[in-house]
Amino acid sequence: MFYLRVRDGRIVGVVPSRSHPISRGRLCLKGWRSYEFAQHPDRLKYPLIRTRQGLRRASWPEALDLVAEKLSEIKARYGPEAIAVFGSAKCTNEDNYVLVRFARAVIGTDHVDHCARLCHASTVAGLARAFGSGAMTNSIEEIEDTDLILITGSNTSEQHPVIASHMMRALRKGARLVVIDPRKVPMARIAHLYLSHRPGTDIAWINGMIYVIVSEGLHNRRFIEEHTEGFEEMWQVARQYPPERVERITGIPREKLVQAARWYATAPRAMIFYAMGITQHVTGTHNVFALANLAMVTGHIGRPGTGVNPLRGQNNVQGASDLAVVPRKLPGYQNPQDPEVRARFKAVWGVEPPAWPGLASTQVSDAILEGKVRAIYVMGENPVRSHPDVHHIEEAFRRLDFLVVHDIFPTETTEFAHVIFPATAWPEKNGTFTNTDRRVQRVRKAVDPPGEARDDWWIIQEVARRMGHDFGFTNEAEIFNEMASLMPIYRGISYERIEHQGIPWPCPSPEHPGTPYLHKDGHFNTPSGRGRFHPVEHVDPPELPDEEYPFYLTTGRVGVHWHTRTMTRRVHYLEREVPEAFVEISPQDAARLKVRTGDRVRITSRRGSVEARALVTDTVPPGVVFSTFHFGENPINLLTINALDPIALIPELKVSAVKLEKVAE
Amino acid sequence: MKQLRWSDIQQLLKTLQAEGYQVLVPKKNAWGDWFPEEGIPEAWPEDFENYLFPFLRDLVLPSPEPVFEVRNHELCEAHILEFGKIAFFGARACDATALAYTDHFYLERAVRDEHYARRREQLVVITVACTRPCEASFCLTMEAGPWARRGFDVQLYPRRDAPWLAEAGSPIGERLLAPFADTPEQARDQWLQEVLPRFEKLDRSKLRYPLDPETRQYLADRCFACGGCIWLCPTCTCYNERTLPGTQTVVREQDACLLAGYHRMAKGASLRPTMNEMMGFRYECKLGIGSCVGCGRCSVTCIGHAAMEAYLERVR
Numbered sequence: 014m015f016y017l018r019v020r021d022g023r024i025v026g027v028v029p030s031r032s033h034p035i036s037r038g039r040l041c042l043k044g045w046r047s048y049e050f051a052q053h054p055d056r057l058k059y060p061l062i063r064t065r066q067g068l069r070r071a072s073w074p075e076a077l078d079l080v081a082e083k084l085s086e087i088k089a090r091y092g093p094e095a096i097a098v099f100g101s102a103k104c105t106n107e108d109n110y111v112l113v114r115f116a117r118a119v120i121g122t123d124h125v126d127h128c129a130r131l132c133h134a135s136t137v138a139g140l141a142r143a144f145g146s147g148a149m150t151n152s153i154e155e156i157e158d159t160d161l162i163l164i165t166g167s168n169t170s171e172q173h174p175v176i177a178s179h180m181m182r183a184l185r186k187g188a189r190l191v192v193i194d195p196r197k198v199p200m201a202r203i204a205h206l207y208l209s210h211r212p213g214t215d216i217a218w219i220n221g222m223i224y225v226i227v228s229e230g231l232h233n234r235r236f237i238e239e240h241t242e243g244f245e246e247m248w249q250v251a252r253q254y255p256p257e258r259v260e261r262i263t264g265i266p267r268e269k270l271v272q273a274a275r276w277y278a279t280a281p282r283a284m285i286f287y288a289m290g291i292t293q294h295v296t297g298t299h300n301v302f303a304l305a306n307l308a309m310v311t312g313h314i315g316r317p318g319t320g321v322n323p324l325r326g327q328n329n330v331q332g333a334s335d336l337a338v339v340p341r342k343l344p345g346y347q348n349p350q351d352p353e354v355r356a357r358f359k360a361v362w363g364v365e366p367p368a369w370p371g372l373a374s375t376q377v378s379d380a381i382l383e384g385k386v387r388a389i390y391v392m393g394e395n396p397v398r399s400h401p402d403v404h405h406i407e408e409a410f411r412r413l414d415f416l417v418v419h420d421i422f423p424t425e426t427t428e429f430a431h432v433i434f435p436a437t438a439w440p441e442k443n444g445t446f447t448n449t450d451r452r453v454q455r456v457r458k459a460v461d462p463p464g465e466a467r468d469d470w471w472i473i474q475e476v477a478r479r480m481g482h483d484f485g486f487t488n489e490a491e492i493f494n495e496m497a498s499l500m501p502i503y504r505g506i507s508y509e510r511i512e513h514q515g516i517p518w519p520c521p522s523p524e525h526p527g528t529p530y531l532h533k534d535g536h537f538n539t540p541s542g543r544g545r546f547h548p549v550e551h552v553d554p555p556e557l558p559d560e561e562y563p564f565y566l567t568t569g570r571v572g573v574h575w576h577t578r579t580m581t582r583r584v585h586y587l588e589r590e591v592p593e594a595f596v597e598i599s600p601q602d603a604a605r606l607k608v609r610t611g612d613r614v615r616i617t618s619r620r621g622s623v624e625a626r627a628l629v630t631d632t633v634p635p636g637v638v639f640s641t642f643h644f645g646e647n648p649i650n651l652l653t654i655n656a657l658d659p660i661a662l663i664p665e666l667k668v669s670a671v672k673l674e675k676v677a678e
Numbered sequence: 679m680k681q682l683r684w685s686d687i688q689q690l691l692k693t694l695q696a697e698g699y700q701v702l703v704p705k706k707n708a709w710g711d712w713f714p715e716e717g718i719p720e721a722w723p724e725d726f727e728n729y730l731f732p733f734l735r736d737l738v739l740p741s742p743e744p745v746f747e748v749r750n751h752e753l754c755e756a757h758i759l760e761f762g763k764i765a766f767f768g769a770r771a772c773d774a775t776a777l778a779y780t781d782h783f784y785l786e787r788a789v790r791d792e793h794y795a796r797r798r799e800q801l802v803v804i805t806v807a808c809t810r811p812c813e814a815s816f817c818l819t820m821e822a823g824p825w826a827r828r829g830f831d832v833q834l835y836p837r838r839d840a841p842w843l844a845e846a847g848s849p850i851g852e853r854l855l856a857p858f859a860d861t862p863e864q865a866r867d868q869w870l871q872e873v874l875p876r877f878e879k880l881d882r883s884k885l886r887y888p889l890d891p892e893t894r895q896y897l898a899d900r901c902f903a904c905g906g907c908i909w910l911c912p913t914c915t916c917y918n919e920r921t922l923p924g925t926q927t928v929v930r931e932q933d934a935c936l937l938a939g940y941h942r943m944a945k946g947a948s949l950r951p952t953m954n955e956m957m958g959f960r961y962e963c964k965l966g967i968g969s970c971v972g973c974g975r976c977s978v979t980c981i982g983h984a985a986m987e988a989y990l991e992r993v994r
Binding site for chain 1: 903933980
């Protein structure tokens with residue numbers, strides 16, 4: 014948490030809050046500087062309507078009328094399933110709730126999704142089945158007092174620096190750090206043990222650790238017996254992963270695997286942290302199952318300082334997921350098939366939510382090309398750059414009958430929009446965000462928005478009113494109260510209660526203190542009350558390096574940029590740090606290709622080709638190259654493969670095969 | 679040496695108010711964070727350690743600050759950003775010492791910075807010496823605390839169940855203290871005798887630049903480049919000049935030497951391409967030049983383990 018310093022109506026800086034239990038006076042560079050983009054002259058200031066001549070400024074009533082008319086027309090002609098709605102993990106819970114109500118009650122569509130599809134869809138699917146709840150099991154405050162930290166597929170110090178700061182405190186108190194990642198990320202450099210595996214072989218090493226733990230008798234028999242189910246079936250699979258075989262699949266030396274397994278199993282308290290390196294795979298959900306298995310085998314769950322902790326990327330991705338900005342759910346992870354749940358929503362919304370299963374955002378492009386989806390309503394996302402296989406999604410968006418986009422800046426997606434609404438940025442918003450550790454906390458408006466920009470929830474409510482549904486919200490607190498009344502996990506939370514300090518859900522009643530860690534004493538939220546083991550087998554990624562495309566390409570982010578850079582490119586110090594696209598190449602490969610840092614390199618996959626500057630570094634092992642999807646000018650997602658995890662529908666953004674060539678300048 | 683009861687201190691602040699000063703005092707907000715606020719306190723807030731943000735620095739070196747602007751199609755020097763007459767009550771010794779350092783830097787060298795000077799002239803600093811060390815501080819080692827040797831107009835030494843001691847550090851301070859009762863100088867020695875044992879004093883000759891290569895790499899590996907130590911440092915004065923997007927105003931704003939971009943030159947070449955070198959650069963400034971006042975802010979805000987506290991751990 015931090016305070017904004019405002020001078021003459023302009024933000025001039027931030028002051029971190031020392032009293033906040035998570036921040037404790039610490040911020041990352043984005044936290045220190047990102048207020049700057051909110052005041053950038055490129056901000057969208059007026060509604061825009063596309064004409065044959067291009068975009069033109071419109072009045073609010075004109076733009077709102079047009080959107081309501083077009084959406085009504087498409088709904089009448091093709092049915093509600095012809096319209097998809099994308100929400101945003103940058104917007105408040107209140108914005109997202111109003112969007113969800115608009116989608117499901119006004120339009121009547123279940124094609125509702127947001128970019129968590131691209132980050133933690135596999136977590137939500139995996140942990141919900143294993144434990145009954147798809148979120149961080151433990152709170153950030155507990156990290157300092159744990160005994161072992163296992164980080165995998167997370168560049169924590171760059172992507173979750175404040176969480177890393179709690180890890181650093183734990184290390185000073187004597188905790189051990191184990192990092193398992195194909196890339197030697199900064200945390201790996203200070204780890205007690207670092208294991209580098211081949212991209213896409215997570216299940217193998219996790220099963221291998223379970224093999225070592227169980228065959229050495231280090232598993233927690235009592236916990237397994239009393240609080241879990243399915244251990245035998247899981248073990249029948251995991252027992253086929255002795256360290257020798259794991260070494261062949263993953264490249265992890267067997268002694269190191271054994272060491273990691275022993276340390277993890279014998280630590281009094283051990284926490285697992287993971288992010289996109291686990292989830293963004295065709296086996297994403299299975300990877301998550303495997304980590305849940307590992308925690309349950311050792312009983313490192315349901316106590317302070319333990320658990321399986323997905324690190325969520327955006328300020329409010331937890332909230333957007335909680336609010337069911339995903340298909341096939343209703344707010345609070347409730348089942349839209351359940352008659353009792355449907356009745357409760359009908360009582361408030363006036364209509365029943367759709368019972369049919371909607372599409373994930375990663376399926377929408379195909380649906381457009383098949384003529385099934387005709388219009389999309391996007392609140393604050395840039396799918397045209399963030400989704401895999403850019404050519405494919407651009408072709409789809411070009412075919413849309415109608416595209417509405419709310420944003421704060423022009424983006425690659427607004428280029429396809431028929432109507433663009435200027436929205437507020439976070440320093441201009443009131444509402445709540447739900448932190449990665451489920452802590453629901455307030456955000457307060459510090460400055461006025463530029464031009465005629467309006468709050469996202471206000472815009473949606475105005476469109477809804479024109480489509481015959483008057484929500485009648487006059488402020489954010491009213492929205493919060495309505496959504497909390499419909500969501501048992503938020504029910505006990507109110508603005509009054511979180512005025513000074515956030516509360517982690519579940520918080521079922523006004524007296525309930527909130528829940529810092531889930532599954533206390535091994536009581537899981539699954540139907541049986543037991544944690545569920547899932548047997549999972551290693552399978553090769555859909556595309557492996559071969560003679561023609563000899564390198565693994567793995568993608569991710571850097572600490573100073575945010576996703577498609579629509580915001581961070583407009584912050585001087587952030588953009589200055591990493592001003593252009595780069596590709597990390599190992600010194601061995603660089604020597605072979607005669608490439609030096611700063612040379613231009615062409616990266617080509619079966620789907621496309623982009624250029625970037627070479628960055629020769631031992632962060633990547635030989636045979637692996639790394640790049641980011643931040644740069645719209647060099648869209649790395651031209652290269653990535655549109656292969657989806659069959660359960661979570663998350664794309665395989667972490668493994669594709671590419672070749673490299675030096676480009677003459 | 680003078681002695682003042684709390685009502686005398688209030689009187690002193692009222693005198694300043696009457697002279698047109700805005701009196702800023704430490705105030706804890708509803709979230710538990712401290713900010714300087716206008717007013718005259720009923721009592722000294724015993725739980726106040728220091729502001730996390732160096733507000734005193736910000737009053738003389740605000741960032742961003744307009745330095746050039748276009749008026750009538752001509753590039754002109756910008757109007758000096760001023761905050762009016764301010765009496766900063768409850769400043770800590772470390773921050774007053776830092777102010778003396780920036781005074782030297784901006785006022786006493788070859789080029790006098792008129793922007794800084796204008797704001798500095800309007801500032802009255804009343805320090806309250808510390809009676810206990812705050813988190814991660816090592817001010818006694820740096821001779822910048824718990825009492826200030828320089829950088830204040832009036833310095834108060836709080837005492838329990840007795841009037842506070844007061845000394846003047848400038849002609850303004852002398853004028854302000856003139857009405858109050860004298861007390862022998864020994865009273866301060868007694869105060870120091872009581873308070874100093876609570877503060878650690880390291881052998882300063884051990885805090886030396888250049889750092890040994892191993893320590894430098896240790897710190898570099900644990901720096902996650904947030905710039906926090908710099909944004910909060912009361913003596914960090916590096917700045918960058920740029921035109922604010924969408925305006926014709928050139929501002930100077932604080933810059934951070936632990937950011938790669940700070941060291942980068944044309945065509946992407948860098949003077950200090952590795953974190954190891956950047957870390958050496960920062961420590962040269964803090965220990966080599968000796969600007970560090972031991973306030974401990976860098977350690978409180980460090981998301982890694984690369985600030986002074988980490989360095990001192992290795993020195994100890």
